[in-house]
Amino acid sequence: MSETTQFTIEQFYKFIGERKLMGAKCNKCGNIFVPPRPICPKCLSEDLSWVQLGNRGKLLTYTVIHVAPEKFQNMAPYAFGIVELRDGVRLPGIIQGVKHEDLMVGMELEVDFDTNVSPTWPKWPRYFFKPP
Secondary structure, three states, rough: OHHHHOHHHHHHHHHHOOOOOOOEOOOOOOOOOOOOOOOOOOOOOOOEEEEEEEOEEEEEEEEEEEOOOOOOOHHHHHEEEOOOOOOOOEEEEEEEOOOHHHHHOOOOEEEEEEOOOOOOOOOOEEEEEEOO
């Protein structure tokens, strides 16, 4: 298996750096999952393919973090939620570009990318959610 086809979190973030939101799809049962891993969590098959995920979905739940871990204290308060993409994949992430008091379960959000890699942790490009 070549490095570009490995189903790892490192490869997931390499795709994020290319502004692509990719998930692993099981060729046996059709399950699509993120984060990627080398075995389907539904049927345990190792027959997987990378698939590009849609970039829009609905906010399922969220919280506003006021007391943040050390690496995120400069962002506090910030919103963090779980968005169900149109293809059914649930993806956690930071929500930007909307006032916290305007956040609502069910609202439409889209994925955007910050491909500027920080010199400190995390050293990967990032994705986040924002209103369309």
